[in-house]
Amino acid sequence: MRKPDAAFVNGKVYTADGDFSVVSAFCVSGDRFVAAGTDEEIRALCAPETKIVDLKGRCVLPGLIDSHLHVNNTGAMKMELNLVGKGREEIVAMVAEAYGRAKPGEWIVGRGWLNDEWSDASFPTKEELDAVAPDIPVYLKRACGHAAWVNSAAFAAAGVTCETPDPAGGEYLRAGDGSLLGTVTDQAQDPFNKAIPPYNKEQLQRIVLLAQEGFVSAGLTTVHDAGTAEEWIQAWEELYQKRELKIRIYASMRVVGRPNYEELMEGSLRYFQKGLRIGMYGNRLTARAYKISGDGSLGARSAWMLEDYGDRPGHRGNGKWTDEQLYNVLYEARRAGFQIWIHAIGDAANRQALDVYERLLSEIPDGDARLRIEHAQILSPHDIPRFRKLGVIPTHQTVFLRTDKKVAEARLGAERMKGAYAWRTLIDGGNVVPNGTDSPVESYNPFLSMYCAVSRKDEHGQPEGGWYPSEAMTREEALRSYTTWGAYAGFEEKLKGSIEPGKLADFVVIDRDFMTCPEDEIKDIRVLRTVIGGETVYEKAL
Incomplete structure (x- = not known):
């Protein structure tokens, strides 16, 4: 075992390991965790030159993973x-x-x-x-x-x-x-x-550095980019080579904009021919996923529904592709080995996604495909068990609750609400539910998102008692939705998501105890330090 470069002691450390262990100390060598345990156990591993950091009783979490946002747009x-x-x-x-x-x-x-x-x-x-x-x-x-x-x-x-x-x-x-x-x-x-004139390379580089500044101040160490263009990757690579870009990005390649079917297929094939790129720049950049949108949004009434909108009779939203068009593109993605993400908000879009996934898995069997549906927001109760059966990952944005609750009931009606924002139902059905914010659709603050997950309320504490509170997550589940479940959704559970020996030394120090502070304080948690690969990339002046 290598002697640690740094040891962090006298803290309250939620490791998010399999047992959800809580320890007081851990140590780091290079970009990896060496051990976690008691102060005495960690100090015994240290060499005279090891830097000892007194956490002064503060709370430490694994580096947080936003499993769905938009780097460039943010x-x-x-x-x-x-x-x-x-x-x-x-x-x-x-x-x-x-x-x-x-x-x-x-x-x-x-x-x-x-x-x-x-x-x-x-x-x-x-x-x-x-x-x-x-x-x-x-x-x-x-x-x-x-x-x-x-x-x-x-x-x-x-x-x-x-x-x-x-x-x-x-x-x-x-x-x-x-x-x-x-x-x-x-x-x-x-x-x-x-x-609209596109951004040039220098502008793209400025954009990602501006995004990184916000992400690390919020405790994010990995972000899953929901729709990445090749020119963005090229701009980012220069910054990784210069060591200016620190945040870990898990990219899902996408033909950006609103392409027609011919443009979609042509652009997608270029990605598939280029192939997977995994763990580049010290596990900072991975491009192994492919994203496609199946419908729009509930707010724009473009989410694709099985029945009419309650507040717009005769309208069911906008599905983007026929079943065959969607299958044709995704068949090529699977042949090339890409993980697939389908954006699906409405129950019709989710059913189409599940149907196409079921067909793909029967024709190209893979016991660990980890196909994803992004948002999985409004589900027919009939379709909910299919996620577990097919191994499809429902990626949610619990912070959507704060705005969607204003329109969801009018648009959906009581019956369809039974399968909407159904986090508890999905978890109880044996699914992991990675969490994100869809930033800039919502704030990328993970603690606001976890507060919504636990309380089913907006930042003003409304509605009293929570909005459909039976679908709330526990605090442990909310934290896992930003750590271990996010890592699993990116095939990176052996690299990150918990504070365990051999994993990447990504962690955050926060100003209060996430697990025990009053529920209404979760949204107010502030990050004091963010560490990526053993390097402090953000520290709040005290």
Whole structure:
């Protein structure tokens, strides 16, 4: 056994090992944990030159893993208009200010609006933006990313007119007279995505470093990027080589934007031909997954449902692919050895995903495929047992509860709510439920997310008693959803997720005891130190 470089003693350390052991100390050599145990046991392993760190009774957790977020979009929020929490009038004022700074040829872009939180929850119009930005294109994504608010100049730049038909899997929402409203959903975003100038390599590098700054301050040591483009990987690799990028990224390759089927297949085959890339740069970067979207979002009413929306009769959302199209792409992904992630919110999209997975597993058997459904948000009770039977991993974002509870019952009705946000049911059915935030859809703060998982309340403590509280997680389950279950979802359970000998020395020190503090304080936990591979990458000034 190598002598440790550093030992951390006098703490309360939740190892998240198989027994959920709690110890007072552990030690590190290089980028790995050497041992965990009592202060006396760890001190006995130390050499005279070993650095001893007194934790002063503070709580230590394994490095936290967000199993579903968007690295690029999170960092870009610091370069674009950040519309989170803003009202309709505030957003128009922000666009007016940006218009005054904009140069010819530029677009005004932003993200984060949520009409469900406005006093007038109707979808916004192009006329509101035209009044302050008449001749520069404006493209403002809804928080979920599955809808955008655009002006007339954006419609013109994208080549979309009143006569343009809705694409399969999306809508150009319309006013009562049939004219373009100014909100577009899912596949209807594609012409705008293609018209907006892409970020260059230097901008992509700045974006990921901005994202990293936030992630490590929140205690995240690994993030699963839900849809990665090859040019992003190339930009990140330079930063890993320079040792400027520290965060561990588990990438799911995706044909970004809203491609049609031909574009999807062509772009996907390029990824499959390139093959898997695992454990690069000291286990900092892995690209072994492939992601595809099966529908949209509940907030945009583009989640694909088996029955009509309760608040929009005649509408069931937007499925993106036929069964055969989805199967054809995913068959190639499995042949190339990729783990598959399917974004599925609605019960119809989840059923389609499970059906295609069942067919794939019968034709290309694999006892450890770990196929994933991202969100698995609204499930037919009939389909819930199929996750365990097929070994499909339901990846959830428990923080969605804080906003979705405002619209879910009206959109779904009482019967469908029985299979919605069903964390307890899935866990009791023998499934692991990795957790994430879908940032920038929601805050990447893992403690807010774990608070929602445990309390079934929003950050204001509402509703009293919790929203469908029978589906809550325990605190241990919530922590596992950000540690061991996340590691398993990335085939990395032997590398990370717990504080055990031989695993990567990723851990966080926090300001209070996650397991015993009052429930309403979980959301207020602050990170004091984040360590990745034995290196402190964030430390809060005290």
